[in-house]
């Protein structure tokens with residue numbers, strides 16, 4: 001089955017240790033049990049038990065140390081990290097968050113040329129350390145150009161760091177924090193390592209009410225030697241963006257894990273609850289909502305898995321991941337919200353109960369679209385690729401399923417973060433043409449009209465500066481990219497991503513396309529010609545009762561598939 005079922009997990013890796021570590025992580029949470037998981041969440045208990053477990057098992061050390069810096073048993077393997085991301089999200093966002101911000105904190109270190117600090121970091125990881133990424137500041141949000149953190153040259157050499165950072169995960173217990181700032185005087189960007197145990201590091205508070213510690217901290221003339229500097233100038237700027245390229249990919253997996261656990265709980269409840277002498281799952285509208293939730297979730301996973309193939313195969317010449325990763329971040333995470341909304345409308349009051357996983361999911365699923373650049377920031381990024389995607393395709397060798405145990409060294413050598421509008425993509429037409437499912441055909445028609453609109457009623461320069469208008473176009477473009485990789489992923493996914501499932505997914509995507517087309521039509525800035533195209537894009541999905549019934553049977557079977565240990 002494509003969805004994670006921790007109680008029926010099949011081995012996935014060629015080395016036993018990787019499977020054993022994922023299984024031990026699952027066992028840790030199942031032994032902890034749902035009651036304790038919820039109590040710790042409600043009481044906002046710092047997850048020291050999980051951190052002890054990961055330290056004992058060298059979990060983060062094994063998964064997050066590049067092979068070149070490890071003891072021979074470590075590698076950075078995105079395929080493997082996908083599953084750990086998913087498992088941690090499945091049991092609770094705080095557990096995922098401490099792993100995620102460790103990844104972000106390690107990014108500038110693994111990208112740095114400071115070999116001594118890299119070796120020290122590998123030792124700290126091996127000893128069970130966690131890490132953090134000090135980019136955000138209270139006053140500046142997404143505007144990282146305006147960072148106020150300063151490195152002031154000190155008399156005897158080195159620098160004194162002055163400034164504060166806000167929203168920085170693990171700021172209470174990190175072994176090291178990678179902090180972003182500017183060199184006073186020159187304004188040159190820099191990344192430097194901060195040890196929170198030193199006296200000039202002042203932890204102010206946890207800014208959120210959560211098990212996670214999302215810190216505000218101040219550096220008060222914190223001494224930074226040359227040996228603490230990770231990167232300077234353009235390399236530091238590129239490292240900030242390239243680290244987020246890695247981190248934003250993980251956000252989608254947290255959403256997938258959360259939505260999967262919520263789906264199991266919701267199915268069990270709805271199928272066993274009887275109203276008016278019948279099961280809640282006998283209502284036709286409930287079936288429709290649950291089938292949509294399932295189709296959306298399978299699509300999220302197909303897309304994220306396929307994006308991993310491109311990420312792992314990337315090079316300085318093939319940078320297609322720079323479109324696919326923000327799509328994971330922006331689209332997969334917002335799809336996660338839709339899944340929870342659909343399920344919540346079905347289980348209603350149950351979703352408020354304090355002993356359910358679901359109650360946490362309703363809160364936590366909202367975080368992922370907002371972290372590491374909002375949805376808007378990511379759509380604004382994605383539209384930069386639209387022209388080349390549709391009108392200037394390149395030629396690339398096929399990217400296979402990348403489930404091999406490689407060490408993804410390219411992630412630390414991504415190169416300049418600029419030049420996005422020069423990136424080429426393969427022609428998506430053959431991917432869409434290879435499926436004869438009726439709803440893929442309807443989607444193809446919508447896509448053709450959209451492309452025609454871009455060619456013949458091309459957004460003007462003025463419209464391109466209007467972010468409100470741009471976002472509407474961006475949603476349609478993102479949907480096309482999403483659909484492409486869902487189809488590619490389905491070809492590579494044996495089992496339940498079959499023709500029926502794909503057709504059901506495209507039933508949803510056709511409706512989404514129509515909705516976004518209507519949105520474009522209604523934008524104040526759209527021209528009469530664009531409005532006419534937008535109306536032509538609105539289509540009804542192809543009905544297919546037999547297919548729908550077959551998919552529904554698979555969805556209903558999830559009622560007994562998984563329940564967390566009490």
Ligand SMILES: Cc1cc2nc3c(=O)[nH]c(=O)nc-3n(C[C@H](O)[C@H](O)[C@H](O)COP(=O)(O)OP(=O)(O)OC[C@H]3O[C@@H](n4cnc5c(N)ncnc54)[C@H](O)[C@@H]3O)c2cc1C
Pocket residue numbers: 101132133134135136140141142143166167168169208214367370371372373374375376377380467
């Ligand atoms: C729980 C939590 C944990 C976090 N952990 C970390 C961490 O460990 N390290 C870290 O460095 N940061 C962290 N952050 C910060 C997070 O990455 C920022 O919140 C995020 O980047 C957005 O900034 P903001 O929320 O201040 O929004 P703002 O930047 O204030 O944005 C306001 C509005 O403007 C829009 N906007 C801004 N810029 C653009 C643009 N270019 N194009 C279109 N629209 C735009 C936004 O979409 C939004 O609607 C964390 C935040 C939270 C809530």
